[in-house]
Amino acid sequence: MKMIEDVRSVFKRDPAARNVFEILTCYSGVQAVIIYRFTHFLWKCKLYWLARFISTFARWITGIEIHPGAVIGRRFFIDHGMGVVIGETAEIGDDCMMYHGVTLGGTTWDKVKRHPTLKDGVIIGAGAKILGPITLGENVRVGSNSVVVKSIEDNCTVVGIPGRIVNKKINLDDKFDMYAASTSGSASDPTIQAVNSIVEHLADIDKQLEKVSKVIDNGENSTAIKEPDSIENN
Numbered sequence: 001m002k003m004i005e006d007v008r009s010v011f012k013r014d015p016a017a018r019n020v021f022e023i024l025t026c027y028s029g030v031q032a033v034i035i036y037r038f039t040h041f042l043w044k045c046k047l048y049w050l051a052r053f054i055s056t057f058a059r060w061i062t063g064i065e066i067h068p069g070a071v072i073g074r075r076f077f078i079d080h081g082m083g084v085v086i087g088e089t090a091e092i093g094d095d096c097m098m099y100h101g102v103t104l105g106g107t108t109w110d111k112v113k114r115h116p117t118l119k120d121g122v123i124i125g126a127g128a129k130i131l132g133p134i135t136l137g138e139n140v141r142v143g144s145n146s147v148v149v150k151s152i153e154d155n156c157t158v159v160g161i162p163g164r165i166v167n168k169k170i171n172l173d174d175k176f177d178m179y180a181a182s183t184s185g186s187a188s189d190p191t192i193q194a195v196n197s198i199v200e201h202l203a204d205i206d207k208q209l210e211k212v213s214k215v216i217d218n219g220e221n222s223t224a225i226k227e228p229d230s231i232e233n234n
Contacts, residue, residue: 002074006033009075013097029078032064039068070104073120078102080126087115089133094120099144101127107149108132119154141167 007030010017017023023030035058042051051068059065063082066072070086073094078084080100086092089112090104102124106114116130119137124130125144136142137154148163157167 003034003037005075006030006037006077009077009095013077014079027081028062028064029081029084032058032062032066032078032081032084033072033076035062036066036068036070036072039066040070040072043068070115089113090115091117093118093122093138096120096122096124098124098128099126103129103131105129105131106133116148 007020007023010023010027010030017027035054039051039055039058042054055066055068064078064084066084066086067088067090069088070090070092072086072092073096075095076092077097078099079097083101084098085103085105087104087106089106092104096118104116104118108114113133115133117133117135118124118130119135119140121139122136122142123140124142125146127145128142129147130136130142131147131149134149134151136148136152137156139155140152141157142148142163143157143159145161146159146163147161148158150163152158152163152165156165158164159166
C-alpha cells in the first residue's frame, strides 16, 4: 500500500524520525501526502468538488497544497513541507523528495499539461521553483531557490536562476545539500568562473592604475623642484 510505503520511507531520509506514531502525528509532509492519496482516489471517481474541498482543508492544517489531480508515485516524501505547491497536471515518479517552499507550477492558463513531470529519484531543494510542462530526468538534483524552466536530462545537478546544469554525471552516493547544490557543484559553475575572472581582471587594472598614478605624482614633484632653478638662471 502506497501510504504505508510513504511512512516507512521517512526513516531512510530523516534521521530525526523515531517511530511511526511520531511520523503520523508530527510530520506535516506525511500527513499531506496521506490526505492527497485519498483525494486523488476521489478525483479519479469524478468527485471533483469533494476532492478539492478536502485538499483545501489539508492545506489549512499542513501548509502544503497538493492538487488532487496530480499524479504522485510511491515513497514520496516532503520534508518540513511548509509552502509546498504541487499543481493539477504535475507528475511525480517513485522515490522523489522535496523540501519546504518548493513549487511545481504552471506557465499557462490553457487547460493542457502545464505542470512539470519529475521522474524517479528526483530531489528538489528548499525554495526551488519548477515551472511549466518540463521534465526532470531520473535522479536530478535541484539546488535551493533555483528556478528551472527547461527540461533536464537524467543524473544532472541544477542550480541558479534560471537553472543551470553544473554537474552532468552525478554519483548517487555523493552527498546532496538541499540548502545549496552539491559538494562540488559551485566549483564547476561557468557563471561563477566568469564572475571570478572579471573580479580578478578588475583587481589587476586597479594595481596598474595605482602604479601609473605614482609615476605621474613623482613626475609632477620633480618638475616643481626644477622650476625655481630655471627662474634664477634667467
